[in-house]
Amino acid sequence: MSAGTTLTLISLIGRQLGRRAARSDGRYSLLPPGAGSYVLYAAANATSRSPPLWWAKGR
Numbered sequence: 001m002s003a004g005t006t007l008t009l010i011s012l013i014g015r016q017l018g019r020r021a022a023r024s025d026g027r028y029s030l031l032p033p034g035a036g037s038y039v040l041y042a043a044a045n046a047t048s049r050s051p052p053l054w055w056a057k058g059r
Contacts, residue, residue: 017032
């Protein structure tokens with residue numbers, strides 16, 4: 001992950017659950033609210049319109 005990349009955690013019904021920017025070393029921390037399936041969207045900048053990169057399934 002590149003530094004400054006914005007990550008957004010989204011529920012399967014489209015609700016934004018969290019948003020963070022990757023740190024200078026490329027790491028990030030974004031915790032889901034509980035068990036379930038989520039979409040993790042990553043954008044290199046605020047105007048990027050790329051598709052979701054990962055489906056995340058919490059336990």
